[in-house]
Amino acid sequence: MRWIAHLACLSGCTPKGSQAPIQLADDSLSRVLAEPFKQPRSAVDLDPNPDVLRLRLVARALPEDHPSGFRYAYNGQTPGPTIEAELGQTLEVELVNELTRGTTIHWHGLHVPNAMDGVPWQRGPVAPGATFLYRFELNQAGTFWYHPHFNTEGQVDGGLFGALIVRDPADEPADHDLVAIMDSRAEARPDPAQPVGPAHGHARLKRQWLMNGHSPGHLNVQAGERVRLRMINVSNHGYLKLNGDSARLVATDQGPLEIARWAQDEVLGPGDRAEIELLVGREPIQLSSLPYSLNGGDSLGPAQPLFEVRPSGTQPAPVPLSLRSAGRVQHPDPGYADIVWTFTGSDRTGRWYINGKRFPQITPVEVRLGQTVIIEVRNLSPTDHPYHLHGYSFEVLSRNGVAPDSPTYEDTINLAIRERVRLRIVANNPGDWMSHCHILPHAEDGMMTVLRVID
Numbered sequence: 001m002r003w004i005a006h007l008a009c010l011s012g013c014t015p016k017g018s019q020a021p022i023q024l025a026d027d028s029l030s031r032v033l034a035e036p037f038k039q040p041r042s043a044v045d046l047d048p049n050p051d052v053l054r055l056r057l058v059a060r061a062l063p064e065d066h067p068s069g070f071r072y073a074y075n076g077q078t079p080g081p082t083i084e085a086e087l088g089q090t091l092e093v094e095l096v097n098e099l100t101r102g103t104t105i106h107w108h109g110l111h112v113p114n115a116m117d118g119v120p121w122q123r124g125p126v127a128p129g130a131t132f133l134y135r136f137e138l139n140q141a142g143t144f145w146y147h148p149h150f151n152t153e154g155q156v157d158g159g160l161f162g163a164l165i166v167r168d169p170a171d172e173p174a175d176h177d178l179v180a181i182m183d184s185r186a187e188a189r190p191d192p193a194q195p196v197g198p199a200h201g202h203a204r205l206k207r208q209w210l211m212n213g214h215s216p217g218h219l220n221v222q223a224g225e226r227v228r229l230r231m232i233n234v235s236n237h238g239y240l241k242l243n244g245d246s247a248r249l250v251a252t253d254q255g256p257l258e259i260a261r262w263a264q265d266e267v268l269g270p271g272d273r274a275e276i277e278l279l280v281g282r283e284p285i286q287l288s289s290l291p292y293s294l295n296g297g298d299s300l301g302p303a304q305p306l307f308e309v310r311p312s313g314t315q316p317a318p319v320p321l322s323l324r325s326a327g328r329v330q331h332p333d334p335g336y337a338d339i340v341w342t343f344t345g346s347d348r349t350g351r352w353y354i355n356g357k358r359f360p361q362i363t364p365v366e367v368r369l370g371q372t373v374i375i376e377v378r379n380l381s382p383t384d385h386p387y388h389l390h391g392y393s394f395e396v397l398s399r400n401g402v403a404p405d406s407p408t409y410e411d412t413i414n415l416a417i418r419e420r421v422r423l424r425i426v427a428n429n430p431g432d433w434m435s436h437c438h439i440l441p442h443a444e445d446g447m448m449t450v451l452r453v454i455d
């Protein structure tokens with residue numbers, strides 16, 4: 001997440017007037033967004049105990065030529081069922097593997113016990129025909145997601161992903177609280193008539209974004225309502241760069257921001273989340289994505305429409321919902337790092353390294369339980385990388401030496417070319433934790449390493 005070019009909007013945020021309107025894609029907006037907005041169905045709780053949310057997820061292949069264009073589904077749907085939970089609940093998920101290969105579920109962004117992390121590195125995947133019970137407590141509120149962590153590139157691309165929403169009952173609810181799982185069509189359904197360039201797709205500027213597995217659409221609302229859009233980028237290598245006047249960014253990977261800001265130009269790399277608040281008045285509000293290249297950021301080309309709210313009625317735009325302060329402390333960058341992870345490699349070779357090594361030929365970095373650890377990640381490759389750490393959220397201390405405006409907690413952070421970030425964790429979750437690039441072809445090639453927290 002980027003903060004530098006943003007004006008904080010303290011109380012109320014008046015829409016920015018200075019932005020030149022950006023040309024939308026070839027088709028006219030109303031035609032592109034003619035479809036109604038659709039959301040994935042929510043998971044069904046099988047346990048009457050209100051403290052326990054118990055679900056069953058069956059991973060299975062879809063028939064070839066399935067109209068969705070996806071190859072796999074959880075419970076027959078892609079995206080998988082949205083898990084809607086409350087802070088403090090225990091989540092129990094029985095994974096039934098009806099695929100012909102092993103699979104797992106990783107709970108992206110959650111501080112789960114190591115054995116529940118869905119990483120097959122040491123204990124192997126859930127075999128075809130087998131089941132596994134994931135069980136842990138939910139003690140972070142926010143927008144998370146779940147996906148396999150075995151044969152990850154192929155299984156996530158094929159359609160195995162879903163949203164996991166943990167609500168804090170203390171939060172003021174929006175009138176429409178929506179999940180928007182962003183995936184890029186070109187990855188899932190390569191069009192043989194359209195050469196797509198290198199397998200990693202970095203040169204493919206015109207991405208076709210899907211929202212919740214469908215073409216982007218519109219939502220009819222009442223003027224005066226508040227819409228919260230929980231965006232999750234599940235694509236293998238597609239970047240979103242948000243474009244939309246009057247869209248406020250109220251939360252990122254790890255819950256609410258201390259100070260909301262405009263979502264304009266917010267970059268959402270693979271694995272990243274952003275909660276957007278739209279305060280609807282009499283006028284429609286549109287959200288689109290500007291073209292963004294993995295090889296250096298901004299690109300030329302039209303914006304891709306993503307979403308539109310169409311109000312009826314004459315109420316004026318409401319005031320923003322109050323932001324629950326996460327009450328987080330901001331720590332200074334101490335000027336050193338305990339761990340340095342340097343990302344190198346290139347599209348020319350298709351080889352991707354952390355500190356010159358490719359997973360699994362790595363040596364875990366060991367730290368002691370309870371230790372405060374400063375991690376520096378450097379990107380010395382000619383490509384962006386979204387860095388992700390399992391089992392923890394990290395505080396972003398600085399980006400290229402510059403501290404953020406307010407406490408910033410993430411679990412996925414994009415590194416542009418030549419960028420260097422310093423991150424802080426308190427190593428209070430024991431085990432072996434994957435530390436990797438969330439561009440899945442890069443991770444698959446070996447751009448992963450391990451943080452070992454020793455009890």
Ligand code: C2O
Pocket residue numbers: 106108147149271388390434436438
């Ligand atoms: Cu979203 Cu290692 O994963």
Ligand code: CU
Pocket residue numbers: 352384385386437438439442443447
């Ligand atoms: Cu990468």
